[in-house]
Amino acid sequence: MNRSIGVAALLAAAACSSAPTAPTVASAIADPIRQRDASSDARRHPSELVAFAGVKPGDTVVDLIPGAGYFTRVFSLIVGPKGHVYAVWPTEYAKEDSDEVQSKLKQALNSFRFIK
Numbered sequence: 001m002n003r004s005i006g007v008a009a010l011l012a013a014a015a016c017s018s019a020p021t022a023p024t025v026a027s028a029i030a031d032p033i034r035q036r037d038a039s040s041d042a043r044r045h046p047s048e049l050v051a052f053a054g055v056k057p058g059d060t061v062v063d064l065i066p067g068a069g070y071f072t073r074v075f076s077l078i079v080g081p082k083g084h085v086y087a088v089w090p091t092e093y094a095k096e097d098s099d100e101v102q103s104k105l106k107q108a109l110n111s112f113r114f115i116k
Contacts, residue, residue: 028077
């Protein structure tokens with residue numbers, strides 16, 4: 001059963017990767033605020049993930065354990081000022097470095113909220 005779900009997810013992701021990138025997504029990926037993230041794009045496939053998830057302007061997105069905020073920045077740029085991105089950082093993770101991440105993301109993004 002789990003193997004079937006995994007195969008289905010891979011097939012769905014492959015189908016999304018061949019779809020054309022929407023202008024909003026392309027603009028978000030190319031935004032100068034993501035300059036330091038660009039070197040990870042080939043490995044992380046942000047356009048494909050966003051297409052698979054169906055994130056669009058005005059949406060609300062929850063980013064669970066956002067790490068350094070790589071996808072949080074992408075999501076925020078796509079949802080824009082009418083959308084919202086909530087970064088959820090569980091208490092055990094928050095003990096380590098959430099204040100630094102929160103500070104960096106708040107400086108860069110206006111559709112972002114941090115939840116501990």
